[in-house]
Amino acid sequence: xxxxxxxxxxxxxxxxxxxxxxxxxxxxxxxxxxxxxxxxxxxxxxxxxxxxxxxxxxxxxxxxxxxxxxxxxxxxxxxxxxxxxxxxxxxxxxxxxxxxxxxxxxxxxxxxxxxxxxxxxxxxxxxxxxxxxxxxxxxxxxxxxxxxxxxxxxxxxxxxxxxxxxxxxxxxxxxxxxxxxxxxxxxxxxxxxxxxxxxxxxxxxxxxxxxxxxxxxxxxxxxxxxxxxxxxxxxxxxxxxxxxxxxxxxxxxxxxxxxxxxxxxxxxxxxxxxxxxxxxxxxxxxxxxxxxxxxxxxxxxxxxxxxxxxxxxxxxxxxxxxxxxxxxxxxxxxxxxxxxxxxxxxxxxxxxxxxxxx
Numbered sequence: 001x002x003x004x005x006x007x008x009x010x011x012x013x014x015x016x017x018x019x020x021x022x023x024x025x026x027x028x029x030x031x032x033x034x035x036x037x038x039x040x041x042x043x044x045x046x047x048x049x050x051x052x053x054x055x056x057x058x059x060x061x062x063x064x065x066x067x068x069x070x071x072x073x074x075x076x077x078x079x080x081x082x083x084x085x086x087x088x089x090x091x092x093x094x095x096x097x098x099x100x101x102x103x104x105x106x107x108x109x110x111x112x113x114x115x116x117x118x119x120x121x122x123x124x125x126x127x128x129x130x131x132x133x134x135x136x137x138x139x140x141x142x143x144x145x146x147x148x149x150x151x152x153x154x155x156x157x158x159x160x161x162x163x164x165x166x167x168x169x170x171x172x173x174x175x176x177x178x179x180x181x182x183x184x185x186x187x188x189x190x191x192x193x194x195x196x197x198x199x200x201x202x203x204x205x206x207x208x209x210x211x212x213x214x215x216x217x218x219x220x221x222x223x224x225x226x227x228x229x230x231x232x233x234x235x236x237x238x239x240x241x242x243x244x245x246x247x248x249x250x251x252x253x254x255x256x257x258x259x260x261x262x263x264x265x266x267x268x269x270x271x272x273x274x275x276x277x278x279x280x281x282x283x284x285x286x287x288x289x290x291x292x293x294x295x296x297x298x299x300x301x302x303x304x305x306x307x308x309x310x311x312x313x314x315x316x317x318x319x320x321x322x323x324x325x326x327x328x329x330x331x332x333x334x335x336x337x338x339x340x341x342x343x344x345x346x347x348x349x350x351x352x353x354x355x356x357x358x
Contacts, residue, residue: 156185
């Protein structure tokens, strides 16, 4: 099966996707099974809402698509550009996508009608698939900004980049920055991730929140920031006030981070920093057949080498149990994923199996 990548940069906007629901809906067709498919008579197409071009979710989705192309006779995966993890939940609620990458914080906020979902709640939520990444967010500052610590931001007057609006990483980061009292006194740069490397190169930003995945590699847009910064970035120290803000924010896991993935030496101020970590998972709606998501789970567990060839940050799911590490107990698990977990002794009866529309 081939791979189709839908890469229009504005495809994720709600106004652009209205009336284009077929992009996210499974289609089935008669197919003679074989190979890894072992005789299945149906074939399936999944179009995953993969957030922005160059994002960790795009990279992970394209790696999964490659695994399907090489190792499945029943599944074809495409990846479309959207506005981010949080935005994907609105796209799902609008029937514009049925499969997506999404983070646990956005899911939790949507379930409880908190954060952006307090003013604009969603009526429907996807079912959980499984964790595919842990994003480790942290601060860096431009060398000529004079910023060495988050404590310096208390004085205000700086331009900071708290990640692209609509991203789940932005939702969590914004919440922590506000909790720390650093939001109002500083200027917020709301550029897309595709535009922020240029802003860094031109000196239009003082401090940035960036992230890598699973201790392995920086997100693609952060790599571009690295290249275009002229070697002028440094890790920032994190003061107790900001650490307390991380601790006070549900959905954030605090972790000491040693830098990885940078082409430049970012340890001019400190050798390590404090990061806030967010789990991202694949999620699927009831229009997606159980057989399709079971195949997604099988590919992730049995063909990790192919996935990591395309995405070096990919988690190792060969043990299957690792897939379950980010399960939200109060949200249903897609039945196909549940079937795969049950078959591999990884299912917990305290979780809830969802239902499809089949």
